[in-house]
Amino acid sequence: MAKLAINGGNPLRDTKSYPWPAWPVWDKNEETALLEVLNSGVWSYNGPKEVLFNKMFAEYIGTKYAISTVNGTITLQLALEALGIGVGDEVILPGLTWQATAATIIDVNAVPILVDVCEDTWCIDPKEVEKAITPKTKAIVPVHLYGNFADMDAIMDIAQRHNLYIIEDCAHKHGGEWNGKKAGSIGNVGSFSFQLSKHLTAGEGGTLTTNDPVLAEKLDALRNCGRRPEGNDYTDADKGAGVYSDDGNFIQSGNFRITEFQAAILIEGLKRLPDQNRLRDKNGIYLNSCLAELPGVVPMRRDERETNEAYFNFAFRYNKDEFKGLPVEKFRKALASELGTGVESSYEPLNNCSLYVPLTKPSRYKLNEQQWKKIDPSRFELPVCEKIYKEESVCLHHKILMGSKTDMDMIAEAIKKIYDHADEIV
Numbered sequence: 401m402a403k404l405a406i407n408g409g410n411p412l413r414d415t416k417s418y419p420w421p422a423w424p425v426w427d428k429n430e431e432t433a434l435l436e437v438l439n440s441g442v443w444s445y446n447g448p449k450e451v452l453f454n455k456m457f458a459e460y461i462g463t464k465y466a467i468s469t470v471n472g473t474i475t476l477q478l479a480l481e482a483l484g485i486g487v488g489d490e491v492i493l494p495g496l497t498w499q500a501t502a503a504t505i506i507d508v509n510a511v512p513i514l515v516d517v518c519e520d521t522w523c524i525d526p527k528e529v530e531k532a533i534t535p536k537t538k539a540i541v542p543v544h545l546y547g548n549f550a551d552m553d554a555i556m557d558i559a560q561r562h563n564l565y566i567i568e569d570c571a572h573k574h575g576g577e578w579n580g581k582k583a584g585s586i587g588n589v590g591s592f593s594f595q596l597s598k599h600l601t602a603g604e605g606g607t608l609t610t611n612d613p614v615l616a617e618k619l620d621a622l623r624n625c626g627r628r629p630e631g632n633d634y635t636d637a638d639k640g641a642g643v644y645s646d647d648g649n650f651i652q653s654g655n656f657r658i659t660e661f662q663a664a665i666l667i668e669g670l671k672r673l674p675d676q677n678r679l680r681d682k683n684g685i686y687l688n689s690c691l692a693e694l695p696g697v698v699p700m701r702r703d704e705r706e707t708n709e710a711y712f713n714f715a716f717r718y719n720k721d722e723f724k725g726l727p728v729e730k731f732r733k734a735l736a737s738e739l740g741t742g743v744e745s746s747y748e749p750l751n752n753c754s755l756y757v758p759l760t761k762p763s764r765y766k767l768n769e770q771q772w773k774k775i776d777p778s779r780f781e782l783p784v785c786e787k788i789y790k791e792e793s794v795c796l797h798h799k800i801l802m803g804s805k806t807d808m809d810m811i812a813e814a815i816k817k818i819y820d821h822a823d824e825i826v
């Protein structure tokens with residue numbers, strides 16, 4: 401008789417009786433806040449909720465400024481623009497990330513330079529960054545992927561030695577700390593996403609964090625059609641940071657403003673985030689200690705400088721050789737069947753990613769032959785990213801880390817069950 405749920409056996413978890421914690425989390429506070437916005441008639445445009453959320457988020461991250469926008473894609477694009485990155489410039493990023501990290505670089509006419517990641521953290525490998533630097537390099541975009549951190553000491557050291565900007569892609573790292581400093585407060589600018597799957601969400605949304613008043617003023621203008629910010633003190637002297645001419649707007653831009661409804665939800669979510677992060681971190685540490693005892697799976701390496709972890713996904717590494725050759729795709733399906741929750745691979749490496757295909761848009765990106773060749777993602781070799789994607793990656797939604805210790809034990813038990821009965825599905 402089949403034992404594994406994927407083969408018709410009994411699943412370890414009966415999710416009808418014992419559902420996993422739900423995501424997103426909300427209660428009466430969101431309802432009240434949304435009604436307040438509705439009744440106020442102030443639904444957007446630098447409203448009180450937006451101003452308050454920006455203040456709260458900047459305080460939380462530990463930066464002087466936070467500027468909210470429509471999503472965590474536009475944040476990256478505006479950060480690049482505000483730093484003056486454009487035609488002919490090169491920007492280095494990891495080959496294992498969501499496509500937006502690279503696509504936005506192409507959208508400002510610069511060249512994304514994909515480099516490989518560290519096999520034990522899946523974050524950008526500083527040695528590969530160093531090798532990829534050329535006289536055209538202007539910036540590095542480290543991505544703090546899933547439950548891990550890019551080595552920010554090494555990245556900041558490289559940036560200083562080569563005079564490069566750092567845009568931290570913190571779409572997965574709201575509240576995570578490196579050496580006591582929050583992600584988004586270490587580089588020149590931090591970029592956050594509040595899309596539904598993220599651990600602080602308003603359905604959609606994004607924020608930029610920085611300590612630099614000139615950059616903050618530019619970002620504020622760029623998200624608001626180029627308008628000179630009103631009522632924002634970007635310098636001590638309250639005269640603006642000096643990026644405007646006396647009479648005009650700063651720059652051509654579009655409308656990337658967040659709404660008051662989003663800001664209202666974010667304010668309530670941010671109040672819960674520290675406790676939620678603490679719980680996820682506690683469970684993550686415990687679950688990793690369980691995985692370390694199991695054959696065929698390897699927990700992600702947690703650097704001792706990660707003083708607080710913030711999980712977007714809980715990820716671990718799989719070794720099919722110890723599971724009698726069971727391919728990782730089948731392992732993920734078997735685990736999903738036992739637990740009654742989604743189990744996914746990592747992102748597709750960007751040198752061969754179905755959603756990162758800049759060469760499908762010649763009328764937009766073919767500025768000249770040279771640029772066209774440079775933006776071809778297939779020219780980059782990313783063996784570590786490919787191994788992670790094709791053979792190793794197992795990722796679970798962060799909501800599973802909001803359960804109990806018994807829930808964590810059950811995840812470990814499910815892995816062990818598949819290990820014991822791998823014969824059934826090899």
Ligand SMILES: Cc1ncc(COP(=O)(O)O)c(C=O)c1O
Nearest residue numbers: 471472473498500571593594595
């Ligand atoms: C690493 C990373 N960067 C950027 C983004 C883009 O954020 P958004 O979906 O809010 O545009 C995402 C979203 O999944 C992401 O995971």
